[in-house]
Amino acid sequence: MTTGSRTGRAAWSRGVYLVARREAQATLDSNVAVATLIVALVASIAPFVQGFFLSGVVDATPFFLALPWTLALCLAALSMRLWSEEVRLRTMETWRALPLSPLQLVLGKWLSALLLHAVYLLLTTPVLLLLAAHGPVEWSRIAGGYMGSLLLGAWLLALGAWISSTTRDQTTAYVLSALTALALLALGDLRVWTVIDGWFPHAQAGSWLAAHLSPLSACQSLARGLVGLDAVVLLLGQTALFLWLNQQSLRAKTR
Amino acid sequence: MTHTGIVVEGLRHSYGGRPAVDGLSFSVQKGEIVGFLGANGAGKTTTLRTIAGTLEPDAGSVHVAGVDTRREPLVARTKTGYLAEHDGLWDGMTTRAVLAFHGAVRGLEGALLEQRLAWLSQRLELVPVFDKRVRECSLGFRRRIALAAALVHDPEVVLLDEPTHGLDPLQTRAFRALLLEIAPHKAVLFSTHVLQEVEAVCTRVLVLQTGRLVLDAHLRDLRLQAQALHCTVEDLVVRAAARTQAEVATP
Numbered sequence: 001m002t003t004g005s006r007t008g009r010a011a012w013s014r015g016v017y018l019v020a021r022r023e024a025q026a027t028l029d030s031n032v033a034v035a036t037l038i039v040a041l042v043a044s045i046a047p048f049v050q051g052f053f054l055s056g057v058v059d060a061t062p063f064f065l066a067l068p069w070t071l072a073l074c075l076a077a078l079s080m081r082l083w084s085e086e087v088r089l090r091t092m093e094t095w096r097a098l099p100l101s102p103l104q105l106v107l108g109k110w111l112s113a114l115l116l117h118a119v120y121l122l123l124t125t126p127v128l129l130l131l132a133a134h135g136p137v138e139w140s141r142i143a144g145g146y147m148g149s150l151l152l153g154a155w156l157l158a159l160g161a162w163i164s165s166t167t168r169d170q171t172t173a174y175v176l177s178a179l180t181a182l183a184l185l186a187l188g189d190l191r192v193w194t195v196i197d198g199w200f201p202h203a204q205a206g207s208w209l210a211a212h213l214s215p216l217s218a219c220q221s222l223a224r225g226l227v228g229l230d231a232v233v234l235l236l237g238q239t240a241l242f243l244w245l246n247q248q249s250l251r252a253k254t255r
Numbered sequence: 256m257t258h259t260g261i262v263v264e265g266l267r268h269s270y271g272g273r274p275a276v277d278g279l280s281f282s283v284q285k286g287e288i289v290g291f292l293g294a295n296g297a298g299k300t301t302t303l304r305t306i307a308g309t310l311e312p313d314a315g316s317v318h319v320a321g322v323d324t325r326r327e328p329l330v331a332r333t334k335t336g337y338l339a340e341h342d343g344l345w346d347g348m349t350t351r352a353v354l355a356f357h358g359a360v361r362g363l364e365g366a367l368l369e370q371r372l373a374w375l376s377q378r379l380e381l382v383p384v385f386d387k388r389v390r391e392c393s394l395g396f397r398r399r400i401a402l403a404a405a406l407v408h409d410p411e412v413v414l415l416d417e418p419t420h421g422l423d424p425l426q427t428r429a430f431r432a433l434l435l436e437i438a439p440h441k442a443v444l445f446s447t448h449v450l451q452e453v454e455a456v457c458t459r460v461l462v463l464q465t466g467r468l469v470l471d472a473h474l475r476d477l478r479l480q481a482q483a484l485h486c487t488v489e490d491l492v493v494r495a496a497a498r499t500q501a502e503v504a505t506p
Contacts, residue, residue: 011362018359022345029347094343096309098360099332254311 015100019108020115023082027116032077040074040120045127058135063127064145064223068152068185068216075153076177078116079160080170082109083246087168092253102250106243110154110161117153121146141225148222151235155215156181158242165249188216259285259320260442261306261412266315268301275301277466279315283442283459285411288434290453291446292492293463299446300340302463303414306444307337320411320442333361336410338418342401346390350381350400353389354407361408375403378433380426394421402430406437413437415445419452431456450489462495470495 027033048063086092095105131137160177167173186192188210196206210217215238218231266279276298283289293299304310306317308328317324320334344353354375358368376382379399384392389400398421405413419427434443434456444461447453453460453474460477462470470492477488484491 015360018356022348022356025352026345026347089346090341091343091345093304093309093339093341094345097307097332097335097337097339097343098357099329100360101329254309 012101012104015104016108016111019100019105020112023109023112024115027078027112030081032081033116036074036077037116037120037123039077040070041123043074044070045124048127049130052130056134058131058137060128060131060137060142060145061223063124064149065220067145067149067223068219069182071149071152071156072181072185073178075113075117075156076160076174076181078113079157079177080164080173082113082161083165083250084167084170084173088170096254102247103243105250106161106246110157110243110246113157113161114154117157118150121149121153138225141223144225144227145223147227148219148231148235151222151232151239152215152219155235155239155242158239158246159184162242162246162249165246184214185216186214188214188220259411260287261444262316262318263302263306264316266302266305266317267313268298268305268310269313274466276305276312279463279466279468281461281468281471283412283444285442286439287459288438288443288445288457289459289461290457291444291461291463292448292450292453292496293446294496296465297463297496298466299463300416301466303337303416303444303446306412307335307339307414308332309337309339333408334411336405336408336413338402338405338413338415340416342397344389344397344401344404347388349388350376350385350392350396350403353400354403357404358407363408371407371409375407379403380429395423395426398422399426399430411441413441413443413445415443417447418445419447419449427452450492454488460492462492464496 044063044067047066051062052058083092086095100108128137128142156177159181160173163177163180164170164173167176187196187206193206193210193214196209197204199205212234215235218228218234221228221231261281261283263282264280266276267274268276275296279298279302291299291302301310305312306319306324308324308331311325317331319331322331322334324331348356351372354372355368358371363371376385379402381396381399381403384396384400389397392400398418402415402418405415419430422430431452434445437443438456457474459473460470461468474488477491481488481491
């Protein structure tokens with residue numbers, strides 16, 4: 001049989017694209033995805049709008065500063081099904097029999113979830129219109145906030161996808177993903193890392209963890225419009241690590 | 256390696272230290288339909304999974320259409336069509352979408368893909384459910400959709416794990432006819448518990464017992480042997496399957 005003429009990198013990318021497209025269709029077919037989108041929108045926009053009308057300050061920073069906590073809870077609902085659903089439906093073997101590498105599968109699934117996250121971010125833009133209608137808006141801050149939110153979404157979804165590949169149960173995947181994400185974020189909170197520093201005053205373990213492990217400070221600086229290379233590297237580096245762990249987890253399942 | 260079918264050499268796989276397949280060696284030539292028999296837990300599914308590349312063997316080698324499944328797993332999978340024990344279909348997709356996805360992943364596009372989908376939907380009588388979601392289909396239809404997905408790219412090697420499970424007698428007969436139609440161009444290995452099925456379509460039979468091959472014989476030879484011994488082919492196969500490992504080890 002003569003098949004498509006794509007070779008090398010083009011064929012590899014097409015494989016990722018096909019997986020992402022199939023997953024996007026499956027996501028749209030699932031009520032969980034739509035419900036997650038609605039809950040995330042309400043949970044992130046409603047408190048901000050209420051705060052805005054109470055304070056009257058035209059600033060999008062509080063919206064982006066609150067987002068990591070909301071997204072940690074909401075995106076776990078999206079990532080929980082990525083692999084554990086396949087185990088439930090007994091479709092893992094179907095994936096493994098296809099001429100696609102574990103990395104193609106991992107990237108395809110992750111990109112499809114990231115696309116939905118991008119849709120969510122797009123749907124939050126009316127907040128900007130609300131701000132712009134009430135005064136001058138600092139667009140550089142907003143651009144930084146959206147960039148940080150996109151990177152944070154990529155980080156959360158990579159973490160959640162990896163955890164989903166380690167369990168058969170979606171509820172377990174949700175709880176573990178949300179708790180791990182919240183714990184890693186909390187390590188970057190001033191109140192938490194100062195307490196840890198107090199426990200180990202010589203090692204300064206709290207400040208070290210906040211700077212090198214938690215993505216919170218990276219998100220906070222991006223939310224303030226400060227696009228630092230260290231923040232981007234931290235978020236992208238950890239995202240790549242979780243995607244690699246996800247791939248390793250899939251490889252282990254064939255042994 | 257110029258072999259166009261399946262070559263398995265010294266295959267071993269164990270689950271938690273318990274060997275499921277132990278030093279298995281056999282080959283299936285292009286044009287052969289080989290029946291894979293054995294009791295539950297004999298190692299049939301494990302063997303099929305390692306050939307399909309969904310399970311890594313602990314030791315040994317597998318070549319499909321001349322390709323080493325360990326060295327070039329993705330190339331080997333493009334040459335293999337695998338129907339798993341559980342149909343492994345995504346419930347939310349339509350039959351068309353499932354088959355188009357399997358075809359596209361294997362590099363089929365445009366008119367060629369449409370041509371294959373049309374042929375398979377006609378040949379496997381999937382037209383009534385072609386635009387229905389898989390979750391709305393009966394067990395028989397689901398099995399045929401999974402079979403179509405395994406054949407969509409016209410693979411050189413076909414692995415079928417209990418393909419007629421869930422099919423009614425008419426569908427089983429249609430499946431056998433399809434198998435005989437495609438077999439001259441492929442190496443087919445299928446596991447089953449139904450000896451009649453093997454007798455109806457197979458040229459050769461392999462019998463596994465506790466992960467070891469206890470019988471590898473051409474069906475015509477078995478028929479002659481059965482005639483000579485005044486018994487049935489089924490008797491010979493059951494006798495082989497009932498041998499103990501000690502008997503297998505002793506020539």
